Amino acid sequence: MNKQKTVKILKFYPEKCQGCKECEKACSKVHFNSDEGGDKSAIRILKDKDGKYKMHVCDQRGLCLDMCPVGALTRKKNGVVFLDKNKCIGCQACVAFCPIGAMRKSKTRIEPFKCISCGACVRACPTGALGLVEVKIQDIKEVVYHKQGVQYK
Amino acid sequence: MIGGQIAIEEYKTGNTEHKWDTKKLRSKHKILEEYRYKKSEINKGFTNRTLYINLDTNKIKEKKVTEEMKKKFTGGRGFGLKLMWDSIKSSTRWNDNENELIITTGPLCGATQYPGSGKSLCLSISPSTNIICDSNVGGFFGPYLKFAGFDAIELQGKAKEDVIIVVDGEKEKITIETSPQEEINSHLLNEQLTCMYASEDADESRQLISVVSAGEGAENTYWGCMNFSFYDIRRKVCRMKQAGRGGLGTVLRDKKIKAVVAKVERFTGVTNNPADPNKIAQVGTKLHREIRDLDRYQCNMRAVGTGHLVEIMDEYDLLPCENYRFGSFPKASKIYSPKFYELFTKIIPDGCWHGCTMACAKTVDGFEVMTGPYKGQKVTVDGPEYETCGCGSNMSLWDPKQILEFNFYCDTYGIDTISTGTAIAFYMEMYEYNILNKERCDGIELCFGNFEAVMELLHRIAKGDKGEFVNIAGKGIRRVKDWLKKKGWGDLYTIEESGMESKGLEYSEYVTKESLAMQGGYGLTLKGPQHDEAWLIFMDMVNNQIPTFKDKAEALHYFPMWRTWFGLNGLCKLPWNDVEPANNAETEEPAKVPEHVQNYVDYQNAMTGWNVDKEELILQSERCYNWQRAMNVWMGRGQRKDDWIPYRSMGPVTETEYMSRKDRYDKQLVEKVGINKKDVEKMDTKEKMQVLYDWKQDQYQKLADAVYYRRGWTQNGVPTPQKMKQLGFTDKKMLDMLQKKIDYDEKKGLNKWGGKYKKGEKAPSKNLRYWEKW
Numbered sequence: 070m071n072k073q074k075t076v077k078i079l080k081f082y083p084e085k086c087q088g089c090k091e092c093e094k095a096c097s098k099v100h101f102n103s104d105e106g107g108d109k110s111a112i113r114i115l116k117d118k119d120g121k122y123k124m125h126v127c128d129q130r131g132l133c134l135d136m137c138p139v140g141a142l143t144r145k146k147n148g149v150v151f152l153d154k155n156k157c158i159g160c161q162a163c164v165a166f167c168p169i170g171a172m173r174k175s176k177t178r179i180e181p182f183k184c185i186s187c188g189a190c191v192r193a194c195p196t197g198a199l200g201l202v203e204v205k206i207q208d209i210k211e212v213v214y215h216k217q218g219v220q221y222k
Numbered sequence: 223m224i225g226g227q228i229a230i231e232e233y234k235t236g237n238t239e240h241k242w243d244t245k246k247l248r249s250k251h252k253i254l255e256e257y258r259y260k261k262s263e264i265n266k267g268f269t270n271r272t273l274y275i276n277l278d279t280n281k282i283k284e285k286k287v288t289e290e291m292k293k294k295f296t297g298g299r300g301f302g303l304k305l306m307w308d309s310i311k312s313s314t315r316w317n318d319n320e321n322e323l324i325i326t327t328g329p330l331c332g333a334t335q336y337p338g339s340g341k342s343l344c345l346s347i348s349p350s351t352n353i354i355c356d357s358n359v360g361g362f363f364g365p366y367l368k369f370a371g372f373d374a375i376e377l378q379g380k381a382k383e384d385v386i387i388v389v390d391g392e393k394e395k396i397t398i399e400t401s402p403q404e405e406i407n408s409h410l411l412n413e414q415l416t417c418m419y420a421s422e423d424a425d426e427s428r429q430l431i432s433v434v435s436a437g438e439g440a441e442n443t444y445w446g447c448m449n450f451s452f453y454d455i456r457r458k459v460c461r462m463k464q465a466g467r468g469g470l471g472t473v474l475r476d477k478k479i480k481a482v483v484a485k486v487e488r489f490t491g492v493t494n495n496p497a498d499p500n501k502i503a504q505v506g507t508k509l510h511r512e513i514r515d516l517d518r519y520q521c522n523m524r525a526v527g528t529g530h531l532v533e534i535m536d537e538y539d540l541l542p543c544e545n546y547r548f549g550s551f552p553k554a555s556k557i558y559s560p561k562f563y564e565l566f567t568k569i570i571p572d573g574c575w576h577g578c579t580m581a582c583a584k585t586v587d588g589f590e591v592m593t594g595p596y597k598g599q600k601v602t603v604d605g606p607e608y609e610t611c612g613c614g615s616n617m618s619l620w621d622p623k624q625i626l627e628f629n630f631y632c633d634t635y636g637i638d639t640i641s642t643g644t645a646i647a648f649y650m651e652m653y654e655y656n657i658l659n660k661e662r663c664d665g666i667e668l669c670f671g672n673f674e675a676v677m678e679l680l681h682r683i684a685k686g687d688k689g690e691f692v693n694i695a696g697k698g699i700r701r702v703k704d705w706l707k708k709k710g711w712g713d714l715y716t717i718e719e720s721g722m723e724s725k726g727l728e729y730s731e732y733v734t735k736e737s738l739a740m741q742g743g744y745g746l747t748l749k750g751p752q753h754d755e756a757w758l759i760f761m762d763m764v765n766n767q768i769p770t771f772k773d774k775a776e777a778l779h780y781f782p783m784w785r786t787w788f789g790l791n792g793l794c795k796l797p798w799n800d801v802e803p804a805n806n807a808e809t810e811e812p813a814k815v816p817e818h819v820q821n822y823v824d825y826q827n828a829m830t831g832w833n834v835d836k837e838e839l840i841l842q843s844e845r846c847y848n849w850q851r852a853m854n855v856w857m858g859r860g861q862r863k864d865d866w867i868p869y870r871s872m873g874p875v876t877e878t879e880y881m882s883r884k885d886r887y888d889k890q891l892v893e894k895v896g897i898n899k900k901d902v903e904k905m906d907t908k909e910k911m912q913v914l915y916d917w918k919q920d921q922y923q924k925l926a927d928a929v930y931y932r933r934g935w936t937q938n939g940v941p942t943p944q945k946m947k948q949l950g951f952t953d954k955k956m957l958d959m960l961q962k963k964i965d966y967d968e969k970k971g972l973n974k975w976g977g978k979y980k981k982g983e984k985a986p987s988k989n990l991r992y993w994e995k996w
Contacts, residue, residue: 131227135569155488159491179492180491210227
């Protein structure tokens with residue numbers, strides 16, 4: 070089988086970010102046809118204690134793939150981890166098991182949503198603080214937890 | 223080991239594949255009845271109607287669920303009890319046409335956000351006990367029945383030939399069809415029907431079908447279980463879960479039902495239309511995260527399921543070995559969970575309903591069957607769960623593959639592993655004492671550890687072998703006890719006290735000898751000895767948290783009520799206390815897992831829009847629990863004499879057992895019974911056993927006294943009309959029946975305490991008619 074070996078993921082240049090959150094608004098436009106950003110955006114820009122900006126978004130590692138009971142989560146041809154909301158039954162297993170909280174749930178619907186590396190946020194950023202970079206799936210992929218518990222080690 | 227992130231299409235089980243000509247099979251069906259209905263939207267967890275099917279007349283109708291019914295019976299098992307009360311007579315027995323088989327859902331059933339929300343609760347009059355037996359089960363059928371439009375399905379009457387009932391929620395149509403050619407054994411029948419009724423030849427379509435069935439073993443025993451299928455899109459296999467206890471599969475086959483099929487169109491996470499979906503998602507996500515972070519340090523359910531209990535029970539001397547004679551065994555480590563872990567296919571999400579991240583439903587795929595009709599084929603074995611492993615230790619089978627083989631055939635033959643294993647262990651012990659032998663067992667050498675003999679017995683049972691022993695063996699321990707007595711083989715004491723059954727139902731797999739509260743947890747139950755009412759061994763024996771009779775009675779009030787609650791709602795009990803919040807031990811009542819109780823309060827409120835608190839949850843259960851006990855009374859059971867338990871569950875029946883725990887029992891004679899240490903040393907083992915026997919029996923009666931009192935029942939264990947009124951029941955037929963029974967008991971002198979109270983000991987109340995004041 071001819072498998073995709075690379076995937077585009079978001080890269081953040083914090084020194085260029087001004088915190089305008091145009092990226093979030095663009096993202097919520099993609100997912101909810103709304104420009105509210107915030108809870109409706111798959112990418113979040115947060116300010117840490119030192120006043121520095123941080124990006125919080127899915128890195129396409131795909132740990133959620135093996136969590137989905139109905140096969141709504143797949144790695145697409147372009148390598149992106151994709152949630153088919155028409156197949157999703159809203160169990161939130163992927164939301165809860167994501168170690169970085171990148172699978173998101175908005176109050177407007179039961180099905181979660183996530184970054185699909187579409188680049189809308191990159192285009193919306195007025196200062197060039199965001200970019201898409203190509204990485205090898207092999208380097209970022211993480212398999213789901215399936216090792217036996219610590220008490221047996 | 224299979225790594226993660228393998229595309230669904232690429233998973234391979236290595237199982238033997240079958241090609242079925244489903245068109246041909248289906249062309250032989252004759253439609254006996256077709257009923258069209260209009261699905262309405264589910265409203266806050268309820269469809270507000272139930273489905274009634276009579277197989278004598280092929281009549282199909284819908285019954286309305288009233289607000290009153292919800293108020294009094296909540297849902298699930300409660301609805302089942304109400305439907306049975308309205309339909310059966312006090313004289314109805316399991317194989318009467320008017321006996322019903324009911325599968326219920328519950329308001330929370332079918333939600334996907336909170337782990338363990340896909341359970342069905344099944345009820346019928348049990349062939350083992352001839353009273354109502356309730357049995358809970360996972361799989362997709364419950365949720366699909368509800369999404370197809372019904373809170374419960376009620377099956378009455380008997381078909382003249384094998385039929386399939388199809389509840390088609392896609393076409394809004396119910397059919398009763400003859401089924402002359404399909405397989406009977408579940409692992410094959412599930413495949414055939416799932417392929418037959420799926421809208422398209424695709425895994426997604428097959429996943430929208432669920433089949434309830436029971437195999438050939440169910441027809442020839444009283445151990446029949448109902449298999450509930452759930453299609454696994456990764457393994458491409460119809461997996462199954464069992465409503466195991468009480469022989470409900472036997473009732474299914476007695477009604478000549480080959481299968482009940484539920485089919486749905488697409489559904490979503492909010493098909494239940496909850497009052498507050500975001501709240502449910504929030505509470506559910508919180509629990510998912512707890513499981514993610516803590517399960518591997520706690521029960522390890524995601525890796526090995528309930529099998530992790532084997533090593534714990536063995537360590538605490540609680541694992542039933544050789545018919546409960548011993549609580550641990552030198553070979554036990556051969557069936558510890560790491561041994562099964564090596565065999566399990568480690569590909570996630572192993573929930574028996576969507577969104578259950580506890581994922582305890584483990585499988586061994588590509589298992590090569592070693593005996594019987596499917597020898598040489600490769601199959602998926604669901605499990606084994608702890609109870610099935612415990613059957614292994616009870617029969618002295620210490621090879622994981624033998625336990626898997628036993629598990630596979632019990633499932634596909636549609637017989638309960640627990641009853642089967644416990645019963646065979648008893649027969650093996652009788653074999654050891656020469657009460658049974660090869661000749662009396664129709665040529666089967668049924669001694670401990672003889673795997674081939676176990677499998678031969680199962681295969682002969684499934685084939686309908688008419689051998690006297692083979693035939694009676696499948697009817698269970700109670701019938702075999704009576705048979706042995708009739709034959710005059712063996713002594714009464716050994717037979718009665720070693721066979722682990724109460725009310726006619728076989729025990730599940732825990733040794734209770736050293737925990738009085740757990741003896742009550744098995745004996746003072748509604749349906750018979752099953753641990754789903756109370757599991758108090760650690761509270762009682764290990765942690766000594768409930769030292770007095772009053773404490774034990776409180777636990778035997780609270781926990782059975784609490785555990786009943788899951789069955790009213792369509793929930794699984796495991797996510798309640800098989801994962802605990804990190805700070806649970808610091809809470810006031812860790813055994814109750816207070817944070818999770820609050821989750822359930824929030825969950826039920828968010829689904830139904832009610833405004834209940836944790837006390838109200840207990841009250842919901844109390845109503846149904848008392849109603850079921852009252853129905854048992856109505857059917858002539860449900861009294862102190864019916865709460866009898868065999869002495870094997872209390873103490874040593876044989877000298878070997880006494881000697882295996884000599885120090886412990888000698889100490890009990892001194893510390894508990896109050897005999898001088900020097901006198902104990904002078905006594906021989908027989909004498910010691912007799913004294914211990916009398917003391918333990920009296921302890922159990924005193925426990926029953928305290929529990930009946932706490933539950934608001936008479937000294938004979940009968941719920942009082944006063945109690946029922948307090949719970950909000952006004953049904954005159956019920957209240958009059960109970961009063962009549964109490965008056966009768968009064969005449970017979972049964973309204974008195976069962977324990978012998980010495981000086982300084984107090985019965986629960988001085989007033990013998992304490993309930994009248996309530």
